[in-house]
Amino acid sequence: MDIAIEKSLQYYKTHIIDHATISSILINNGYSRINDKINNLKKKGSLQALKRGLYLHKSPFVQTSISKEIIANTMLSPSYISFDYALYYHS
Numbered sequence: 001m002d003i004a005i006e007k008s009l010q011y012y013k014t015h016i017i018d019h020a021t022i023s024s025i026l027i028n029n030g031y032s033r034i035n036d037k038i039n040n041l042k043k044k045g046s047l048q049a050l051k052r053g054l055y056l057h058k059s060p061f062v063q064t065s066i067s068k069e070i071i072a073n074t075m076l077s078p079s080y081i082s083f084d085y086a087l088y089y090h091s
Contacts, residue, residue, distance in 0.1 A: 004029050006046075009057045015066055016074045019053040051075055 008025045009017065023034045031037050038055075041047040048056040050071065073079050081089075 002029065005041075006059065006061070010059065010061075012057065014070060014074070015057040015059070015064070016050070016071065017055050017057055019055070022047075022055065 005025060008029070009015075009022075012021070019038075022038060026034050026037050038047065042049060042055075046058055046060070048058060050056055054075065056066065056071070069081060
């Protein structure tokens with residue numbers, strides 16, 4: 001992966017990035033075929049599609065785990081954690 005793209009994606013601490021943001025990063029780095037580059041990044045494993053237009057950035061340099069609660073909240077916003085789930089999670 002291009003180091004400039006990786007540096008730009010590191011600014012997003014949740015590692016969940018939408019299509020418009022990735023497009024603007026790629027355009028600023030001189031890419032013209034945006035969708036081809038996104039597909040290339042998905043094949044390499046740097047991006048994982050969560051749903052149409054929403055991607056999870058998997059950095060080879062930073063090993064952080066993204067909680068499933070944050071992913072769910074981003075995908076189904078607005079959302080909340082139920083009382084039952086909180087009791088289950090905290091035992």
